[in-house]
Every structure is written in structure tokens, then in C-alpha cells.
Amino acid sequence: MTEAIRDHGAAPAPAGDGAFLSVRDLRVRFSTEDGTVRAVDGLSFDLARGRTLGIVGESGSGKSVTSLSVLGLHDPATSRTEGEILLDGQEVTGADERTLERLRGSKVAMIFQDSLSALSPYYTIGRQIAEPYRKHTGASRRAAWDRAVEMLGKVGIPRPGLRARDYPHQFSGGMRQRAMIAMALVCDPELLIADEPTTALDVTVQAQILDLLAELQQEFGSAIILITHDLGVVANTADDLLVMYAGRAVERGTVREVLRDPRHPYTWGLLGSMPRLESDVDEPLRPIPGTPPSLLDPPSGCPFHPRCPHTALVPRGRCASERPAMPEGRGAACHLSPADKRGIRFPGGVR
Ligand code: SF4
Numbered sequence: 001m002t003e004a005i006r007d008h009g010a011a012p013a014p015a016g017d018g019a020f021l022s023v024r025d026l027r028v029r030f031s032t033e034d035g036t037v038r039a040v041d042g043l044s045f046d047l048a049r050g051r052t053l054g055i056v057g058e059s060g061s062g063k064s065v066t067s068l069s070v071l072g073l074h075d076p077a078t079s080r081t082e083g084e085i086l087l088d089g090q091e092v093t094g095a096d097e098r099t100l101e102r103l104r105g106s107k108v109a110m111i112f113q114d115s116l117s118a119l120s121p122y123y124t125i126g127r128q129i130a131e132p133y134r135k136h137t138g139a140s141r142r143a144a145w146d147r148a149v150e151m152l153g154k155v156g157i158p159r160p161g162l163r164a165r166d167y168p169h170q171f172s173g174g175m176r177q178r179a180m181i182a183m184a185l186v187c188d189p190e191l192l193i194a195d196e197p198t199t200a201l202d203v204t205v206q207a208q209i210l211d212l213l214a215e216l217q218q219e220f221g222s223a224i225i226l227i228t229h230d231l232g233v234v235a236n237t238a239d240d241l242l243v244m245y246a247g248r249a250v251e252r253g254t255v256r257e258v259l260r261d262p263r264h265p266y267t268w269g270l271l272g273s274m275p276r277l278e279s280d281v282d283e284p285l286r287p288i289p290g291t292p293p294s295l296l297d298p299p300s301g302c303p304f305h306p307r308c309p310h311t312a313l314v315p316r317g318r319c320a321s322e323r324p325a326m327p328e329g330r331g332a333a334c335h336l337s338p339a340d341k342r343g344i345r346f347p348g349g350v351r
Helices: 063-070 097-106 125-137 141-154 173-185 203-220 231-237 255-260 265-272 315-321 338-343
Strands: 021-032 035-047 052-056 079-087 108-111 191-195 223-228 240-245 248-254
Touching: 021 063, 035 063, 035 240, 035 248, 052 063, 052 231, 063 079, 063 191, 063 223, 097 108, 097 125, 108 173, 125 141, 125 173, 141 173, 173 203, 191 203, 203 223, 203 231, 223 231, 231 255, 240 255, 240 265, 248 255, 248 265
Parallel strands: 052 223, 052 240, 108 191, 191 223
Antiparallel strands: 021 035, 021 079, 240 248
16 A cells, blocks of 8 residues: 555544535435345445545445435435435435436536446547536537537646547547546536546556546545545545445544554454555465455344454454444444554554
């Protein structure tokens, strides 16, 4: 993991009041043939304008489901969303399609992981950026095209006037991702959700895209949610960090707080499973033992207990029987005492 940790020096967004996005006790369930999947189970967080929140966890931890809820994209026929999502004071949960359409694009936009399937192969890049702009602003075709070319220039596409006439297959992977960012930013959204925006790219292009997001955030002042399984990505890019496991938040704080003083055994596991610059090249990576739980039938108590090596330190079998509370603000959902945590050296530990 890179050692550079972004630090704006400011505290995390205050709970509720003043946050541009406020999520409270979000629960998302899906009906399947095998039963009900509890994809998100009681999640709360806040995000202020101009800040970047990294949401980190393994596949199936609920991070992408959470972001789709903020966009109001779950099909009510197969899913049930409960709790409160306030976006600039507007309730998203239960809002009608017209309200959601207005919010998408103007207030919130998303960058998807797979630019090839998110962009249509049948239309030029320029047209795909210009169309949402026309739809949301009522601009003329000419003005929307000019805006698309301007956005391609902003995201670093050379000769944007010419390249706007290309089709997605004529762009490299990194250029397509830049085009997706241009498309997401064309209507000046106040919240940008980037779901694994660099996973499909090689490391150099990854760094360029993350730098670009940070620059554009400075320019546009947007809030960003950065969803990733890679703590190295958030270390450089995010201000605040939310670690998710089995549909729940298990640790939160500023990036600096969580990476310098991680307090949850799952976060220790994520850190221990990452390559570190200073470690011996022969030192094996240590994946977290076991697999994430089925969300059809999540474990009782702490959802991490079947994989946690520290349950013996917690008396009366509480790990398996009692769900640990998630504190507001900086903290972790774990029954271990602070003294016990201080005594544990975890693999890849930074203490
Ligand atoms: Fe491990 Fe128990 Fe803490 Fe869960 S509550 S992370 S099982 S020690």
C-alpha cells in the first residue's frame, strides 16, 4: 500500500445536520427464489460537499447496493429499501420516478467500473456526453456538443473536438474511463459516485484517473463517494473512510485515523492482505481466512465472528450472540476492549 495518505485536516462531516448526503438506518433487501437477501442492514453515514468518502469492503459487503440506493435505482418489484436517504434535503427513499430523474444527473451522477458496457457502442462519445446535458438543461444540439467537447478537454482527452466523433471502441480503456468521468460531470452534479472506477485499468492509468478525480473535485466542489475493495486507492484519494462487512458499517473515521489506528479485526485483515512497500518480497500476503457470509442467512451476533481470530478474548460468547453497536463518528463495531485491541499485533500492522 502506498504510504501517502490524503489529509485535508478537517473533521468528518457532522452527523445529520449540515451534510449534503445523510443516510440513516438504510436497509435494502432483495427477494430471491432462495429467500430474502439482506444486502444492506442498518447503515448510517454522512457526507459534506467537497469531501470524498471511501467505502471499502469485499464483494457482497453492500457497498455498490448502497450507492445504487442513493441513486434510487433499485427495482421496487424485487427489492425493498427502508430508512432515510436525504440528498441536499430531498428524500430519495420512496421518491417518485420523476423526482429521481431530476436528481440523477443534476444532483448526483455515477461512474461505473466497466466503461465498455456502460457506453453504447452505437453512438459517438461526444453524442453520449451531449445527450444527458441536453436532457437536463434544455440546451440546443450545438451548445450541448460544444459542452461535450469542453468536458473531454477537461478530462485530458487530446484534440477533444476530433476525438468527440470517435466511437467507444476507438478509445483505450483509460480514455473511455475519462469519457465516463466527462459524462458524469457534464451537468455539474454535486455528488459523484465512483464504483471501482479504476479496477479494470493498469496501475499508471489508475493513478492518473484518481488524480483527475481529485483535480475535478477541486474545480467543481462536488462530494465524492469512492467505492473500492482496495485500501491503497482510498489512502490517496479519500478524506473519510467507511469499512463495510456483510451489509453493515464496521469501522469509520478519517482515512488517516483508520489507516494509522485501525480498530476492527476486519480492517486489520484488509490491511494485512495488502502488499506493503517496506515488506520483504518473499513475505507472503495473508488473505483473510474464510469467505464472506451468505446474506440469505447472515451469522448471528457480529457477522465477522466465523472468520475472526479474536473471539476468545470476548467473554460470554458475545461475538456469536450480540450484534456490536456502531458508534456515531470515529469508531468500530466490535466487542473487544480498547486494552485488548492495543495488545493485538495484526499482520501488516502499523502500530
Ligand atoms: Fe471479532 Fe468479536 Fe470484534 Fe466481531 S465483535 S470483530 S467477532 S472480536
